[in-house]
Amino acid sequence: MNEVIMNINIYSGDDLIVEKNVITLADLAAGKKGEVFSFKGGKKLKKKLDSLGIRKGKQVKKVSDMVLRGPITIQIENSSRIAIGRGMAEKIMVKVIE
């Protein structure tokens, strides 16, 4: 399984901050850990995920990746397991924890 590691450019005001090792949750390899970094979706998505305990700064571990672009399952640190459809997982950015 090839893991896509890339840098993401974030503009905060006029400053360009480069954040290393930020990938989508969908790209995170099974068994690896990451820290939730940002969301590419709208407010509704953020609200839904927030209520399930998925929010910026939370550590998550990817438990499994269903074959053929199926949903992914994550274990939130000290919390529950959540299954997320692939489309949604592609909108969640995580910072890979080595």
Next chain:
Amino acid sequence: MKVLLMGNPNVGKSVIFSRLTGTSVTSSNYAGTTVEYKKGLFKHEGENIELIDVPGTYTLEPTNKAEEVAVEMLQEGDIVFNIVDATNLERNLNLTLQLLERDIPVVVLLNMWDETKHKGIDIDLKKLQEQLKVPVIPTVATTGKGLQEALDYLLYRKVKEFKELSNDERWSKIGHIINEVQRIKPKHHSSKELLEEYTLKPWTGIPIAAIVLYLTFIVIRFIGEGLINYVAAPFFEGPYHTFLLAISNFITEGSFLHDLLIGQLVNGQIDFEQSFGLLTTGIFIPFAAVLPYIISFYFVLSILEDSGYLPRLAVLLDNLMHKVGLHGFSIIPMILGFGCNVPAALAARNLDSKREQFIASTLMSISIPCMAQTAMIIGLVGAFGGIYVSFVFASLFIVWIIVGLLLNYFLPGYSSDLLIEIPTLRIPLIGIVFKKLWMRVINFLKEAIPFVLLGVLAVNTMYALGFFDLLTRVLGPVFSSLFGLPKEVISALLMGFLRKDLAMGMLAPLDLTIKQLVIASTILTVYFPCVATFIILFRELGLYRMLKSSGIMVVTAISVGTILNIGFNTILSTGITLSLIVIIIFVLYRLTSKKQQRIIE
């Protein structure tokens, strides 16, 4: 007094509800919505308490229909028992704090208290109580520990003034509370956690799912047949038969009333499968042939539900369900359909959109044989060998996929993404399982049986008026050339418009070849559901969408029947060859990919 049980999903809320209430539990829809909730009554120190099991919610800022209902119910309660999962305190406190900000007294039940120790979680109860400023009671729902203590707080009426916080402020406050009250010792994976993960990983999860489903069907058949052979059959052949004979003798044979109530006597005897009277076949089929299977199906379903396995099945099948325009959780109406299509059609309304409801109802009606049909298919076709039963089911599955793909392609809209919590696996409590089973069976009797009886009445009337003869004469030649079936089968098929189980019974004495039996039973499943399901579909979908759905069913049935008729032998042999090839390729693929992984490492 109204007590609201509120909390996140999967925190043991229903178990606490079951423990506190007796059998006087009713399940109903919240006014103007399709969201179901349970209500129960009990007496505590001479006072009547109404306990409401509010739909599980993560937040009071609703993100779906169930959560909207939860928020609205908040207006009606005198006090909230907020059930909190002690092993997942941080996320659960989000709802607790939101409740505390409202103008209603709250008592916190810290559930799954026993599990915190296994998980290395240490919660300082006193500090937590100080922080929340409301009573906090540790409970263990499965044993009932702490529940009596919680009832002492029924009259607790203090509303603490918590000022309303923004989302970020609330989370930072929760962070502060957690730091104060909770210590977690890092723990290694327990073997249970490993098993739980295996059920979610594709290469282990899929075989586990296959085994679980296989066992499910074995157990359903075992219990269902047991109930028929040792309970239903002795009753119907014994006292009930004597009772009917008395009636039959009282009203003259051949009279209209006799035809309606008892039907035709076969060799001067009442034959429960062939007499077709309201009191004979009309009562026998739903109660002696179908109900035992319904009971055993709901029993197994309740166990699956309470064990926490179903969401895992939803994850494994989500991808497949997306292809047909649904998502993982629509597997619930499909599974229900194997029991009886009526509750399945009702369950479809809980799906996210009208589009999903339409697709799920149509696919379920077309391809999912209910327990009555399955029993008949196994009885009729199975006599020629299990391979033919598999052939019928494989055909139905292929039809399910093809029709689903087409529906997904042609209907405007898209399917929503899956987002569900995967609960931990638990051993179901037998008492709770039986209580659930009881409620489900009662609901089934209330919802389905009246329609089944209505169906028999309609069939009998139409039969008496010669309506069936007319249809057979008009449609018979067309169908028999398309499907290669003799004319007698056609009237059985037409009967299937109204009663599939009976239609299968009508096929039995006809001496059909195996090819004809396979075709007939496949068509019977595919076109129109039974009259009970039909009425529910009309109620749930409305006239226009119900007609659309029925049109799809008829077209599918005609196509499938014709294709099977033309290519029966070819399809059978290619089917067997193809499945062998797929298995071989799969095994080879697994072997080589393992090798490759080793090389890379």
